[in-house]
Amino acid sequence: MNEQQLAEAIQNAIAAMRATKPRALLRAVGYQLDDEQDVDVDESTVVEMLVRPDLNYAPRMAVHMALTVWDAAADPEWAADTASRSIERRNRIYDVLKLNDETRTALTATFPIALGRDVILAAQAPWDPWYTASRQAAHDFYWNAYRGVLESKTPAWEPEALANLDVATTAIIGRLADPTRAESYQTKGLVVGYVQSGKTANFTGIVAKAIDAGYRLIIVLTGTIELLRGQTQRRLDMELVGEENILGGRDRDDPDAIRDLDYFGTGDKDLEAGKFLSHGIDINRQPDVPGIKRLTTMEKGYRRLKLGLDALDFARTGELRNPAKPVYDPENLFGVDARIAVMLKNTTALKAIIRDLQDIQANLGEIPVLIIDDEADQASINTRDTYNPNSSGFRERTAINKLIGELLKKLPRAQYLAYTATPYANVFASPAEATDVFPKDFIINLEPATSYLGAKAFHDLEPLPLGAAKTPANSNERAFVRDLRAVDDDAERLELRAAVDAFVLAGAIKKWRASKGVPGDFRHHTMLVHSSARQADHLLLAEMVRAVWSEAGYSMPTGLARLRKLFEDDFRDVTTSRTWGSSVELPEAFDDLIPHVGAAVDAIVATGDPVVIVNGSKDSDYQAMNFQVGPYWRVMVGGTKLSRGFTVEGLTVSYFRRRATAASTLMQMGRWFGYRPGYQDLVRLYIAREVVSGNRPYDMYEAFTSIVKDEEDFRDQIRRYSQMTVDGMPLITPKDLPPFVFWSLNWLPPVAANQRYNARLTAAGSPGKLTDLRRLSPIPGPDHLQRLERVATWLDASKHMQLPRDNGNSYDARVSIVQATEVLQAFKSFHWDGEVGPSLGYIENAVEKLNLVDDFAVIFPDVGTPATIGGHELSLVKRTYRIERKEFITRDSHLDPVLVNLGQEPNSDGTSPTPLLYDEPEIWDANGRRAALLVEFANLEPDGSIPMTGEKVAPLFTFVMPGKTAAAGRPALQVFDRARPNDIVVAAD
Numbered sequence: 005m006n007e008q009q010l011a012e013a014i015q016n017a018i019a020a021m022r023a024t025k026p027r028a029l030l031r032a033v034g035y036q037l038d039d040e041q042d043v044d045v046d047e048s049t050v051v052e053m054l055v056r057p058d059l060n061y062a063p064r065m066a067v068h069m070a071l072t073v074w075d076a077a078a079d080p081e082w083a084a085d086t087a088s089r090s091i092e093r094r095n096r097i098y099d100v101l102k103l104n105d106e107t108r109t110a111l112t113a114t115f116p117i118a119l120g121r122d123v124i125l126a127a128q129a130p131w132d133p134w135y136t137a138s139r140q141a142a143h144d145f146y147w148n149a150y151r152g153v154l155e156s157k158t159p160a161w162e163p164e165a166l167a168n169l170d171v172a173t174t175a176i177i178g179r180l181a182d183p184t185r186a187e188s189y190q191t192k193g194l195v196v197g198y199v200q201s202g203k204t205a206n207f208t209g210i211v212a213k214a215i216d217a218g219y220r221l222i223i224v225l226t227g228t229i230e231l232l233r234g235q236t237q238r239r240l241d242m243e244l245v246g247e248e249n250i251l252g253g254r255d256r257d258d259p260d261a262i263r264d265l266d267y268f269g270t271g272d273k274d275l276e277a278g279k280f281l282s283h284g285i286d287i288n289r290q291p292d293v294p295g296i297k298r299l300t301t302m303e304k305g306y307r308r309l310k311l312g313l314d315a316l317d318f319a320r321t322g323e324l325r326n327p328a329k330p331v332y333d334p335e336n337l338f339g340v341d342a343r344i345a346v347m348l349k350n351t352t353a354l355k356a357i358i359r360d361l362q363d364i365q366a367n368l369g370e371i372p373v374l375i376i377d378d379e380a381d382q383a384s385i386n387t388r389d390t391y392n393p394n395s396s397g398f399r400e401r402t403a404i405n406k407l408i409g410e411l412l413k414k415l416p417r418a419q420y421l422a423y424t425a426t427p428y429a430n431v432f433a434s435p436a437e438a439t440d441v442f443p444k445d446f447i448i449n450l451e452p453a454t455s456y457l458g459a460k461a462f463h464d465l466e467p468l469p470l471g472a473a474k475t476p477a478n479s480n481e482r483a484f485v486r487d488l489r490a491v492d493d494d495a496e497r498l499e500l501r502a503a504v505d506a507f508v509l510a511g512a513i514k515k516w517r518a519s520k521g522v523p524g525d526f527r528h529h530t531m532l533v534h535s536s537a538r539q540a541d542h543l544l545l546a547e548m549v550r551a552v553w554s555e556a557g558y559s560m561p562t563g564l565a566r567l568r569k570l571f572e573d574d575f576r577d578v579t580t581s582r583t584w585g586s587s588v589e590l591p592e593a594f595d596d597l598i599p600h601v602g603a604a605v606d607a608i609v610a611t612g613d614p615v616v617i618v619n620g621s622k623d624s625d626y627q628a629m630n631f632q633v634g635p636y637w638r639v640m641v642g643g644t645k646l647s648r649g650f651t652v653e654g655l656t657v658s659y660f661r662r663r664a665t666a667a668s669t670l671m672q673m674g675r676w677f678g679y680r681p682g683y684q685d686l687v688r689l690y691i692a693r694e695v696v697s698g699n700r701p702y703d704m705y706e707a708f709t710s711i712v713k714d715e716e717d718f719r720d721q722i723r724r725y726s727q728m729t730v731d732g733m734p735l736i737t738p739k740d741l742p743p744f745v746f747w748s749l750n751w752l753p754p755v756a757a758n759q760r761y762n763a764r765l766t767a768a769g770s771p772g773k774l775t776d777l778r779r780l781s782p783i784p785g786p787d788h789l790q791r792l793e794r795v796a797t798w799l800d801a802s803k804h805m806q807l808p809r810d811n812g813n814s815y816d817a818r819v820s821i822v823q824a825t826e827v828l829q830a831f832k833s834f835h836w837d838g839e840v841g842p843s844l845g846y847i848e849n850a851v852e853k854l855n856l857v858d859d860f861a862v863i864f865p866d867v868g869t870p871a872t873i874g875g876h877e878l879s880l881v882k883r884t885y886r887i888e889r890k891e892f893i894t895r896d897s898h899l900d901p902v903l904v905n906l907g908q909e910p911n912s913d914g915t916s917p918t919p920l921l922y923d924e925p926e927i928w929d930a931n932g933r934r935a936a937l938l939v940e941f942a943n944l945e946p947d948g949s950i951p952m953t954g955e956k957v958a959p960l961f962t963f964v965m966p967g968k969t970a971a972a973g974r975p976a977l978q979v980f981d982r983a984r985p986n987d988i989v990v991a992a993d
Contacts, residue, residue, distance in 0.1 A: 067111075067115065068115050068162075068163035068164070069163035069166060069167060071094075071097065071111065071115050072115070072163050072164050072166075072167035072168075073167045073170060073171070074093075074097050075088065075089050075093055075094060075097070075117055075167075076088050076089055076167055076168065076170075076171040077171070080137070082096075082100060083096055084096055089117055090117070091117065093117075094112065094117055095108075098111075132182070133178060134178070134182035134185070135174065135177050135178035135182075135217065139217070140174070140213075140216075140217075143216040143217065143218070143292070143338065144213075144216050145216060145290075145292075145293045146211075146212040146213070146215050146216050146244060147173075147209070147212045147213050147216055149212070149244070149246065149281060149283060150208060150209060150212040150243060150244050150281075151166060151170070152281075153243045153244075153281050154166060154169075154205070154243075162453070164453075165453040168451075168453070169205065169206065169209050170209075172206060172209075172448070172450060173206065173209040173210050173212075173213050174213070175448065176193065176195065176210055176421070176446075176448060177210065177213045177214060177217060179191060179193060179445060179446045179448075180193075180214075180374070180419040180421070181372075181417070181419060183217055183218035183219050183220075183332060183337065183372030183417070184218055184332055184333070184334050184337060184372075185332070186332075188369060188416040188417045189417075190412060190416065190417070190418055190419065190420065191419045191420070191421075191445045191446075192419075192420045192421075192422075192441065192442065192443050192444050192445050193419075193420070193421050193422070193443050193445050193446040193447065193448065194380070194421075194422045194424070194427055194430050194431070194443035194446070194447045194448070195207070195421065195422065195423045195424075195447075195448050195450060196424065196425070196427045196447065196448065196449045196450065196719070196722070197423065197424070197425050197450045197452070198425050198450075198452050198456065198458045198459070198677065199425040199426075199458070199459070199675075199677045199678075200425075200458075200651065200675065200677040200678035200679075201425070201450070201452035201456050201458060201677070201678070202450075202452060202453070202456075202679070203378070203423050203424075203425065203450070204236065204239055204378075204651075206423075206450060207224075207376050207378065207421070207423055208239065208240060208243060208244055210374075210376065210421065211224070211240065211244060211344070211374070211376070212244055214374045215294060215296065215342045218332070218334075218337045218338065218372055219342070219372045219373065219374045219419070220294070220318070220331065220337065220340050220341070220342050220343065220371060220372055220373075221316075221342070221343050221344075221345075221371055221372070221373040221374070221415075222342060222343065222344040222345070222373075222374050222376070223344075223345050223347060223357070223373065223374070223375045223376070223411075224236060224240070224344070224345065224346045224347065224376045224378065225347055225348075225349045225375065225376065225377045225378060225380075225384070225408075226346060226347065226348065226349070226378050226379070227348070227349060227378060227379040227382055227383070228348060228349050228350065228382060228383050229348075230305065230348065231618075232378075232379075233305055233346060233347070233348050234302055234303070235651065236346055236378065237300060237301065237302050237346040238302055240344070240346060241266075241267070241280070241298070241302065242274065242279065242280050242281065243281055244281065244296075245281070245296050245298065245344070246280065246281040246282060246283045246296075247275075247280050247281065247282045247283075248282070248283050248285070248286070248287050249283075249287060249295055249296040249297075249298070250265070250266075250267060250268070250280075250298070251265070251268065252297070252298075253288065254268075256268060266301045266302040266303055267280070267302065273633060273634060291339060292338055292339075294338070294339075294340060294341050294342050295341040295342070296341065296342050296343075296344055297315055297341050297342070297343045297344070298344055298345075299315060299316060299343055299344065299345040300344075300345050300346045300347065305346070305347055305348050305353055306345050306347040306348075306353040306356055306357055307353075307356055308356045308359065308360060309360050313360060313363060313364060315343070316343060316360055316361070316364055317364035317365055317366050318331050318340055318364075318366040318370075318371065319364065319365040319366040319367075320364070320365055320366075323336075323339065323340045323341060324336045324339075324340065325339050330367070330370040331366065331367070331370040331371055331372075332370050332371075332372055332417065337372070345357065349377075349382070349383045349384060349404050350404070351403050351404065351407060354404065354407040354408070354411065355407065357411070358407065358410055358411060358414065361411075361414055361415070362414070368414055368415055368416070369416050369417065370417070371415065371417060372417045372419075373415045373417055373418035373419065374418070374419050374421065375408075375411065375412075375415075375418055375419065375420045375421065376421050376423065377408070377420065377421065377422045377423065377441070378423050378424075379423070379424060380422030380423055380424045380427075380430055380441070381424045381426050381427060381428065381429040381430050381755070381759075382424075383404045383405075384404060384405060384408055384422070384441055385402075385405060385429040385430065385432075385433055385441065385759055386401040386402050386405040386406075386433065386440060387402050387405075387756075387758035387759055388400070388401055388402050388758070401440075405440070405441070408420075408441060409440065409441075420441060422441060422443060426755075427447075427718075428718075428745045428754040428755045428759075428760075428977075429755045429759040429760075430442070430443060431443070431447075431745065432745070432755065432759060432760050432762050432763045432977070433762065447722055449719050449722045449723065453679070455679055455681070455684070456677075456678070456679055457676075457677060457678060457679070457680055457684055457687060458677045459677060459708065459711075459712040459715070460480075460712060460716075461480055461484070461677075462480050462481070462484050462485060462676070462677075462689055462708070463480055463481065463708065463709045463712050464479050464480055464481050464709075465709075465712065465713060465716070475581065476577050476578045476581035476582070477581040477582060481705075483578045483581065483582075484578075484687055484688060484689055485688075485689050485691060485705060486502070486503070486506075486688060486689065486690045486691075487690075487691070487693045487705075488659075488660075488661060488690055488691060488692045488693060489692075489693050489694055491694075496548075497548065497551075497552055499690065500533075500548060500549065500552050500659065501552045501555075501556060502570075502690070503531070503533075503657055503659045503688070503690040504531070504549070504552055504553060504556060504639070504657075505556070505566055505567060505570055506570065506574075506575075506657050506688045506690075507529075507531040507608075507639065507656065507657040508556075508558055508567065508601065508604055508605060508608070509567050509570055509571060509575060509597075509601075510529070510575075510656045510657060510683065510686040510688070511529045511604030511605075511607065511608065511637065511656075512567075512597045512600040512601040512603070512604045513575070513590065513597065513600070513683070513686055514526040514529055514604070514656075514682075514683055514686070515600035515603045515604055515607075516591055516596065516597055516600045517589060517682060517683075519600070520589065522588075522589050522682060523681070523682060524681050524682010524683055525654070525680075525681045525682055525683075526654075526682060526683070527635050527636075527653075527654065528631055528635060528636045528637065528653040528654025529604070529607070529608075529635075529636075529637045529654045529656060530636065530637070530638060530639075530640055530652055530653065530654045530655050530656065531638075531639045531640065531655075531656065531657040531658070531659065532640050532642070532652055532655055532657075532658045532659065532660075532675055532676070533545060533546075533549060533639060533640065533641045533642075533659045534641075534642065534658070534659070534660050534661070534662055534675075535659075535660070535661035535662050536661075536662055537662070539619050542617050542619050542641050542642060543617070545641050546615045546617050546641045549614070549615050549639055549641065550613070550614070550615055553614050553615075553639075558601060558602075558605050559602065559605070564598065564601065567594070567597075567601060568594045571594045571597065572594065575590070575685075575686070576590060578685055579685040579686075582685070584684060584685050588682070588683075588684070588685050604637070607635065607637035608637045608638065608639070610637065611638075614638065614639050615638065615639045615640075615641060616638045616639070616640055616641070617640075617641050617642065618640055618641070618642035619641075619642050631653040631654075636653065636654065637654075640652065651678070652675050655675055655676060655678070656680070656683060656686055656687055656688070657687075657688050657690070658675065658676040658688070658689050658690065658691075659690045660689065660690065660691045660692065660704065661691075661692040661695060661704075662692075662695070662704075676689050691704050691705045691708075692704045692705075693705055693706075702751070707749060707752055710749050710752070711749075711752065711754075713746075714745070714746035714747070714754065714974075717746050717974075718745055718746065745763070745976065745977045745978070746974050746975065746976050746977075747765075747974070747975040747976065747977055754977065760977060763977040763978060764841065764977065764978060765841070765842045765975060765976070765977055766841055766842060766845045766976050766977065766978045767842055767845030767846050767848075767849055767972070767973065767974070767975065767976040768842035768843065768845070768846060768973060768974075768975040768976070769842070769843060769846030769847075769965060769969075769972075769973030770965075770970070770973050771964075771965045771966055771967045771968070771969045771970050771973065772964060772965075772966075772967060773964065774900060774903055774962055774963075774964055775843055775846075775962065775963055775964070775965075776891070776893075776960075776961070776962050777831070777836075777840055777843060777960075777961040777962070777963065778883075778891045778892040778893070778960045778961065778962075779836050779837050779838030779839070779840055779890055779891045780836065780837050780891070780892065780958050780960070781837040781958075782885040782892075782944060782958070783944075784944050784951075784953075784955045784956040785955055786955060787834070787835045788944070788954065788955050788956070788957055788958050788959075789953070789954040789955045790833075790834070790835075791834055791958075791959045792873075792874070792876075792941075792954040792957050792959055793874070793954065794830050794833070794834075795830070795862075795939055795959050796874070796876045798820040798822050798862050798939075799818060799820070799864055799876060799877075799878075799939075800876065801820050802818035802819055802820040802862070802864060803818065803819055803820070804816065804817075804818055805817055805818070805819050805927075807819075807863070807927075815865060815866070815867055816865075816866040816867070817863050817864060817865045817866060818863075818864040818866065819861060819862065819863050819864070819927060820861075820862045820864075821859050821860070821861060821862075821934075822859060822860050822862050822937075823858070823859050824847075824850075824851040824857045824858055824859050824860055824935065825851060825852070827847075827860045827862070827937060828844075828847050828848055828851050828852070831844055831847065831961075832844060832848075837890060837891075838890045838891060842975070843963075845976065846965065846969075846972055846973040847935075847963070847965070849969075849971075849972035849973070850935075850965055850969040850972035850973070853972070854969070854971065854972050856933065856966070856968050856969045856972060857933055857934070857935050857965065857966065857969060858929075858931075858933040858934065859933075859934055859935070860934070860935045860936065860937045860963070861927045861934055861935070861936050861937070862937045862939060863903075863936065863937065863938050863939070864879070864939050864940075865879065865938070865940065866879045867879060867881065868880045868881035868882075868940075868941070868943075869881075869943070869950070871950045871951070873951060873952075873953065873954055873957060874953070874954045878941045878957065879941065880941050880942070880943040880950070880951075880957070881940050881941065881942060881943065882942070882943055882948060883940070883942040883958075883960060892942055892958065892960050903936045903938055903962065903963075903964040929966075932966050932967060932968055933966060933968075934966060935963060935964060935965050935966055935969075936963065936964045937961060937962070937963045937964075938961070938962040938963070939959055939960070939961055940959070940960045940962075941957050941958070941959055941960075942957070942958040942959075942960050943956070943957065944956040944957065944958055
């Protein structure tokens with residue numbers, strides 16, 4: 005519902021409430037009433053109708069949708085400056101509708117405010133808010149059609165999810181350039197979703213609204229494998245393009261006309277069942293509704309059009325109402341058909357469309373184009389360090405990245421919209437290269453629906469209360485995750501059998517639920533086995549699965565006994581431990597499942613083989629894995645072909661042993677993420693806890709936990725930077741300061757090395773660990789004097805103390821307590837003779853971003869030669885300078901215990917964890933918010949004589965952060981401008 009319709013609905017509702025006409029109220033929210041229906045009821049009766057428990061009751065759904073859209077609307081005139089998704093906004097809606105208190109209470113209880121978290125980090129100029137309510141209302145044919153598809157799905161989309169999709173797609177379209185704009189402008193944006201979370205639904209909505217808005221060439225880049233391209237093509241054809249556009253004027257009842265037409269000529273089961281969108285009108289006879297011409301089909305990706313070039317050419321087809329005006333002129337634009345191409349990201353396809361665009365007669369500068377890059381961190385990113393500091397240009401880029409750049413050059417009105425769940429490589433793209441794909445204009449973070457089972461659903465990101473045992477009720481790991489720890493073949497076969505047992509049992513439960521009419525998607529049932537990228541390994545693993553299956557004996561007492569135990573000890577505990585909703589039920593006893601075990605086994609071996617290998621070696625494997633032909637119940641063995649983008653329908657059990665070399669790769673392997681309507685309690689992940697590589701074991705579950713945390717922190721950066729100033733301007737833009745990418749496991753970088761050459765480590769450190777800041781020049785100079793004068797103010801305010809050494813003795817020192825912000829500002833003002841950004845980033849995160857440190861105990865040891873320089877009493881030491889490391893090294897290790905001690909967490913009673921500082925209450929901080937800083941003064945006189953000026957004294961620093969600052973010191977990467985390599989990038993709010 006757009007703003008104009010919203011305004012009309014509100015006005016109708018106002019009139020209805022004033023006249024106490026419930027019929028008008030119901031009509032206002034989209035419910036069609038028979039004219040003869042008796043509606044002579046009061047407001048309370050209407051509310052009773054709307055809040056009834058039947059979730060499929062049409063008026064109830066309409067009210068839910070209307071309230072959710074109104075709640076989330078960005079800034080409508082009627083909202084009186086209330087914030088979206090706030091109680092103030094909801095109260096404003098009630099005020100406009102003139103509802104009484106009883107009605108307000110009932111509606112709020114039944115339809116609570118949806119706390120959507122989609123946020124956008126965006127640049128301002130030259131963007132202007134062109135995508136207004138009136139603009140949306142004037143052309144909304146394809147969006148309304150697509151929304152109708154989602155509303156009619158089984159199960160149907162919840163109103164909250166639909167409203168969130170509406171709001172998110174509106175925000176994204178609004179950030180693209182106005183397709184009717186006289187001046188051409190390219191927007192580049194990034195949409196960050198979650199793995200298997202509905203990114204395709206979002207960009208299908210984007211395509212629908214883009215066509216409505218006036219974009220006339222849609223190019224969808226779908227990854228590097230035909231399997232995914234075909235799946236995406238089918239999804240768009242089925243849910244957006246629709247039967248009429250696929251037929252293109254052909255007679256569907258003429259066998260000769262449709263013989264070579266996909267879906268119609270292939271006996272597609274979903275088409276025959278009426279599951280394809282039908283617009284119900286002759287689109288060619290609708291002057292304000294553009295047709296959609298498909299440049300690709302389900303079976304064929306993009307190829308040179310040759311004699312069919314007219315399909316792409318706006319100038320040759322006679323579509324322009326006024327040829328004297330450009331295509332983008334509204335007089336022409338809304339009468340021109342849209343073209344859509346769903347393409348592989350390979351050189352053949354990209355070169356083909358570039359060549360065809362060169363050959364058409366239409367002026368490419370007049371065509372509004374939308375390029376959607378799905379799985380945009382794959383292939384699209386330049387993986388070659390192109391910057392040449394010895395010239396003014398850039399070296400040759402990688403092939404796909406270069407071709408996308410050429411496409412953008414040829415289409416000055418093209419908008420580039422990247423979609424991915426693992427966006428690290430995208431934000432590492434070069435912001436200095438205008439033709440690259442860096443998201444200079446905006447980054448939007450999409451939140452999935454509440455029913456999404458994502459990485460957070462399989463991991464315990466928050467610690468349990470002290471002493472609490474993990475149970476299926478309080479631990480996601482305990483509920484869904486099963487360990488794989490086998491060290492020999494026999495043990496591995498037993499673990500594999502346990503996973504296959506879970507697959508069969510879950511299938512039996514699905515069959516039972518379907519027989520009982522429990523709502524859910526039980527058509528498909530799959531298990532994914534993933535342990536290697538090598539095809540030879542897939543063959544061996546498939547044979548092992550077949551051997552395990554043949555020996556499982558699911559029709560024998562032994563096999564049924566295993567399933568009974570699994571049901572009673574595992575599945576029943578998990579299902580009964582939580583509130584899953586009305587769609588989750590279990591039989592009272594395992595015996596009720598036995599007939600359904602046989603049905604599940606029959607479905608799994610329906611083709612004669614329970615296993616299918618999907619790795620690109622045989623096209624027949626992909627044909628066998630056609631989820632549209634009919635129910636698909638198989639164990640799927642594969643690797644890369646199933647680890648990115650492709651949706652494995654009905655996936656319930658995953659068996660995962662593979663190690664990855666980058667966090668983005670590992671996350672994309674998580675095919676077990678997604679929506680599991682009606683069987684979310686049955687999902688199981690069998691994952692290796694000790695994958696040995698190079699004589700080193702790797703815990704893959706802990707690796708996933710780590711990257712889940714890093715991913716959430718990355719999204720938090722987007723949320724932080726998405727804030728606006730009071731005048732509506734962004735605090736920061738993607739081009740100015742891209743979000744941080746965190747790197748918690750040293751063996752698992754966020755992306756491969758060739759995707760992060762533009763990145764710099766901006767924060768790194770560990771609490772309780774001594775970190776040196778000694779990258780200073782050994783040459784006397786004014787920088788040393790500036791540092792000395794700054795720290796001397798702390799020295800002058802210090803107190804003499806005796807501090808313990810680690811050998812039981814003590815040493816003389818002077819100690820000052822200095823505010824942490826002052827120490828940080830001093831460090832940031834110093835010139836360093838080398839990279840210290842990660843250490844300063846750690847301190848800044850802890851002090852300013854996370855507010856974990858109040859002050860520093862600054863310690864000046866009196867262990868060297870006394871000297872008075874510039875009026876300050878110093879203790880000078882001789883320190884070695886290592887040229888190859890560009891830093892001073894060595895210090896008196898006997899001084900370390902005090903520093904380390906200050907970096908430890910206090911005991912529960914606030915005392916020091918070790919006795920070293922019991923006698924130094926002025927240093928010890930019982931709250932654990934004090935850091936420690938050791939300052940030594942290095943004598944730069946080569947002969948060791950006492951220097952006469954501060955320019956010959958180098959203050960050397962060693963710091964320790966307290967225990968609670970662990971999060972602030974996690975390694976973080978950030979892109980930087982290759983043309984300004986000396987800029988130190990530090991986190992900033």
